[in-house]
Amino acid sequence: MSNLRWKLLTTIAVTIIFGAVGVYPIIAAHYGITTPKVLTDRLLKLGLDLKGGVHLVLRVQTDDALRIESETEMERLRELLTTAHINSTGLALTGTDGFKVEGIAPDQDAAFRTAANEVSANYDRDSGTNGTYTFRMKPNVAQSLREEAVVQARQTIERRVNELGVAEPSIAQQGTNGDQILVQLPGVTDVNRAKEIIRSTGLLELKIVEQGPSASKEALTPGGTVPEGMDVVPGVSSGGDAAGSTVYYLVRKAAAVTGRDLRSARPSLDENNRPAVAFTLNSEGAAKFGKITGENIGRALAIILDGKVQSAPRIDSRITSDGRISGSFTQEEVQNLSLILRSGSLPATLTYLEERTIGPSLGADSIRSGVIASAVGLVLIVVFMLVYYRTAGVNATIALLLNLVILLGIMAYMGAVMTLPGIAGFVLTMGIGVDSNVLIFERIKEELEAQRGVRASINAGFSRVFLTLMDTHLAALISAAFLFQFGTGPIRGFAVTLFAGLVSNLFTATFVSKTLFELELSRKSQVTTLSI
Amino acid sequence: MHILNKTNINFMRWRWHAVALSWVVILAGLAVIATRGLPRGIEFAGGTSVIMEFDQTPSDDAVRNALNQHYPGGGSDAIVQSFGDASRRQKMVRVPHVGEESGASLSNTAAAVEQAIKAGNLGNFRVVGTEIVGPAVGKELSQRGLVATVLSLAGLLAYIAFRYQLSFAVGAVVATIHDLLVVLAFLAFFRFDLTLNVIAAILTVTGYSTNDTIVIFDRVRENLRGMRRDSLMDVINVSINQTLGRTVLTAGLTLLSVIALFFFGGEVLRGFAFTMIVGIITGTYSSIFVAAAVVTFWRGLGPTRAAAHAPASTGSVSAGAPQQPTRKARPQRKARAS
Numbered sequence: 001m002s003n004l005r006w007k008l009l010t011t012i013a014v015t016i017i018f019g020a021v022g023v024y025p026i027i028a029a030h031y032g033i034t035t036p037k038v039l040t041d042r043l044l045k046l047g048l049d050l051k052g053g054v055h056l057v058l059r060v061q062t063d064d065a066l067r068i069e070s071e072t073e074m075e076r077l078r079e080l081l082t083t084a085h086i087n088s089t090g091l092a093l094t095g096t097d098g099f100k101v102e103g104i105a106p107d108q109d110a111a112f113r114t115a116a117n118e119v120s121a122n123y124d125r126d127s128g129t130n131g132t133y134t135f136r137m138k139p140n141v142a143q144s145l146r147e148e149a150v151v152q153a154r155q156t157i158e159r160r161v162n163e164l165g166v167a168e169p170s171i172a173q174q175g176t177n178g179d180q181i182l183v184q185l186p187g188v189t190d191v192n193r194a195k196e197i198i199r200s201t202g203l204l205e206l207k208i209v210e211q212g213p214s215a216s217k218e219a220l221t222p223g224g225t226v227p228e229g230m231d232v233v234p235g236v237s238s239g240g241d242a243a244g245s246t247v248y249y250l251v252r253k254a255a256a257v258t259g260r261d262l263r264s265a266r267p268s269l270d271e272n273n274r275p276a277v278a279f280t281l282n283s284e285g286a287a288k289f290g291k292i293t294g295e296n297i298g299r300a301l302a303i304i305l306d307g308k309v310q311s312a313p314r315i316d317s318r319i320t321s322d323g324r325i326s327g328s329f330t331q332e333e334v335q336n337l338s339l340i341l342r343s344g345s346l347p348a349t350l351t352y353l354e355e356r357t358i359g360p361s362l363g364a365d366s367i368r369s370g371v372i373a374s375a376v377g378l379v380l381i382v383v384f385m386l387v388y389y390r391t392a393g394v395n396a397t398i399a400l401l402l403n404l405v406i407l408l409g410i411m412a413y414m415g416a417v418m419t420l421p422g423i424a425g426f427v428l429t430m431g432i433g434v435d436s437n438v439l440i441f442e443r444i445k446e447e448l449e450a451q452r453g454v455r456a457s458i459n460a461g462f463s464r465v466f467l468t469l470m471d472t473h474l475a476a477l478i479s480a481a482f483l484f485q486f487g488t489g490p491i492r493g494f495a496v497t498l499f500a501g502l503v504s505n506l507f508t509a510t511f512v513s514k515t516l517f518e519l520e521l522s523r524k525s526q527v528t529t530l531s532i
Numbered sequence: 533m534h535i536l537n538k539t540n541i542n543f544m545r546w547r548w549h550a551v552a553l554s555w556v557v558i559l560a561g562l563a564v565i566a567t568r569g570l571p572r573g574i575e576f577a578g579g580t581s582v583i584m585e586f587d588q589t590p591s592d593d594a595v596r597n598a599l600n601q602h603y604p605g606g607g608s609d610a611i612v613q614s615f616g617d618a619s620r621r622q623k624m625v626r627v628p629h630v631g632e633e634s635g636a637s638l639s640n641t642a643a644a645v646e647q648a649i650k651a652g653n654l655g656n657f658r659v660v661g662t663e664i665v666g667p668a669v670g671k672e673l674s675q676r677g678l679v680a681t682v683l684s685l686a687g688l689l690a691y692i693a694f695r696y697q698l699s700f701a702v703g704a705v706v707a708t709i710h711d712l713l714v715v716l717a718f719l720a721f722f723r724f725d726l727t728l729n730v731i732a733a734i735l736t737v738t739g740y741s742t743n744d745t746i747v748i749f750d751r752v753r754e755n756l757r758g759m760r761r762d763s764l765m766d767v768i769n770v771s772i773n774q775t776l777g778r779t780v781l782t783a784g785l786t787l788l789s790v791i792a793l794f795f796f797g798g799e800v801l802r803g804f805a806f807t808m809i810v811g812i813i814t815g816t817y818s819s820i821f822v823a824a825a826v827v828t829f830w831r832g833l834g835p836t837r838a839a840a841h842a843p844a845s846t847g848s849v850s851a852g853a854p855q856q857p858t859r860k861a862r863p864q865r866k867a868r869a870s
Binding site: 049057059175176191351352353354355356357358359361362365366369370372373374376377380381384385388420421423424427428430431432434435438439442443446467468471472474475476477478479480481482483485486491494495498 | 583585616617620658659660661662663664665666668669672675676677679680681683684687688691692695728729731732733735736738739740742743746747750774775777778781782784785786787788789790791792793795796797798800801804805808
């Protein structure tokens with residue numbers, strides 16, 4: 001008897017605990033009942049497909065990160081060669097992960113090698129004919145650069161999304177190469193703003209203008225070649241007759257300061273009361289900026305954002321920590337831009353692989369049909385079990401309901417997300433859940449027909465079938481595990497539901513259902529028939 | 533109440549017919565897939581789908597007309613259909629993806645569809661959902677889906693071989709592959725889109741279909757111990773008959789829940805529910821006709837005494853079996869005493 005009492009107590013305790021975690025918060029939230037925070041925290045979260053929101057998958061173009069690295073190294077080598085007075089006919093990038101130097105005179109070969117050793121730590125160097133050298137990034141260096149780029153991009157996106165003020169965003173790396181970033185923004189409906197903000201590189205560079213603005217590239221590059229250490233950058237003409245047309249600036253390649261030197265950026269107004277972004281540099285940046293502006297009073301300073309000159313004001317005096325980016329911005333653009341600058345630049349460009357917007361009404365429809373389907377499925381199964389197994393059907397029904405309570409409890413406790421496929425998993429769990437009961441009941445019937453006693457039949461039914469149930473559940477768990485591995489987002493929700501359902505079913509079908517049988521038997525002294 | 537009680541059907545006699553029937557369905561399915569292909573959902577094919585809710589539901593043709601006139605390139609490639617319950621007045625337009633995966637331009641197609649419908653004067657509408665999938669996504673998904681299925685099958689093979697015998701594991705896995713092919717055939721016959729949800733259902737079918745098979749195999753193993761003089765065929769027949777009521781009942785009950793999903797679960801889950809319905813039916817069929825038949829093909833039809841010399845893998849069970857009476861004995865005595 002005491003054995004049975006323990007089993008009953010366990011069953012009741014499990015019901016209360018899982019019910020409080022999994023079911024009560026849902027009811028409380030629906031009817032607006034005040035609930036302790038411990039429980040509201042456990043409210044089963046809805047996936048994007050049910051709640052509405054934006055789902056984006058981006059790919060980080062990690063090649064960009066390699067190219068930038070190669071470019072930087074090449075420029076460093078160029079400087080080294082210049083200081084060491086080593087002549088070459090040219091340095092050029094070869095693809096994304098390497099560069100080459102051509103035309104090193106044989107008598108300067110040794111000097112070149114000494115200079116090259118300084119940059120070659122991350123590069124494999126090959127010497128060719130006629131003084132040609134190729135530098136190729138070492139594979140392990142390239143790999144870690146790629147990984148870094150993705151992590152950096154993810155962190156930058158996280159900062160930007162946080163600045164956007166989205167509640168409970170989810171940002172994760174995914175994909176076979178790990179170069180994809182999944183961004184989920186529940187409740188966001190302004191997709192375009194979110195997309196623009198996430199994707200903007202946000203690379204700010206301040207560079208000294210050597211020449212320009214000029215309406216044509218050719219005017220800045222006599223003989224068609226860009227002078228060493230210089231760059232031609234496009235911009236938009238801001239005044240005069242040609243306002244709005246593209247103009248070009250010849251700027252120094254080395255940036256005076258970049259976005260990395262920023263301490264803050266905020267919307268403000270320029271001298272004509274047009275929207276602009278004011279920025280403050282950190283101390284290191286301010287020192288550099290002060291030095292360069294002090295040396296270049298009277299020249300123009302190009303403010304370049306993502307490779308485009310926004311404005312090129314004249315440097316009137318030495319500037320240290322504060323500056324302003326003005327251009328033809330709208331108020332919203334200014335807000336977005338300061339947000340992007342505050343959150344730092346992306347190490348590589350991003351492309352969108354997938355974007356999904358689910359309106360809140362669409363999600364609500366899905367919830368409604370999911371709930372109806374669950375209710376209909378439940379009623380059909382319960383009616384069948386009651387008609388077919390009579391009293392034993394009541395046991396199965398209680399076990400089934402408890403199974404669903406535990407399932408919701410496990411999901412809420414784990415902080416799992418309910419998705420539309422998750423609802424399908426919920427409905428499927430009901431079907432598969434009664435499977436175990438049927439298996440046991442049919443076995444009990446067989447034992448009864450073999451003229452065993454009622455108690456013996458029940459015990460045999462449960463104990464004989466237990467191993468079979470372990471086998472079937474483990475087999476199903478194996479496929480659920482691979483499903484989880486395969487899936488993203490909603491499909492994972494399905495796999496998790498299935499998984500939790502299988503585990504809780506093993507408990508309710510064997511332990512709870514048997515306890516209920518024992519409870520019935522304990523109330524009668526002589527048992528000769530069983531309603532099954 | 534009892535259905536299918538004490539049946540004595542000679543299932544093994546029908547195994548050749550079953551094999552023939554299965555091949556007909558599978559080959560027909562493969563033929564349809566080869567000629568017309570499997571319709572692929574947006575996750576796999578790439579493209580853009582826009583779901584709009586109208587004040588007054590326009591006809592599919594009206595929507596298509598608007599696309600023909602105003603969508604760049606016309607609407608001949610577009611799929612137009614009602615979405616969800618008619619009372620929601622929703623239409624879904626799906627257009628294939630144009631061009632390569634390219635940054636910001638991904639959403640241009642969605643905007644173009646919206647513009648075209650606006651220009652078509654079909655009354656007020658709101659876009660309630662969009663889905664834009666670049667061409668690169670589908671390839672990776674198919675690959676991962678295939679890997680997941682293969683690994684899942686390998687996992688099942690290993691588990692059943694460990695718990696039973698290799699021949700049983702081969703039987704179960706062949707039955708499961710059979711079910712997957714039949715499910716694909718029916719998806720092709722009824723032109724259901726291959727979506728992520730359908731893949732999820734297919735992977736669930738692999739687990740579910742093994743369930744029934746394991747229950748039958750479990751009984752075969754139990755009977756092998758008691759029926760050493762009978763042929764494997766007889767043992768299998770008896771086992772299938774003994775578990776038949778249960779097999780049909782559980783399949784029926786799971787079907788009930790999935791049918792509820794099919795009719796009430798909404799547009800997005802319909803493909804999932806259809807796949808499960810087919811999967812459950814073929815899973816039950818293959819458990820009865822295919823799995824055991826494969827075991828007989830694999831092992832031959834001789835007397836089962838050799839089989840009773842269980843390989844090491846069954847050791848845990850035969851060790852467990854003698855314990856059962858002692859475990860049962862106690863409550864029994866207690867029951868009489870009370």
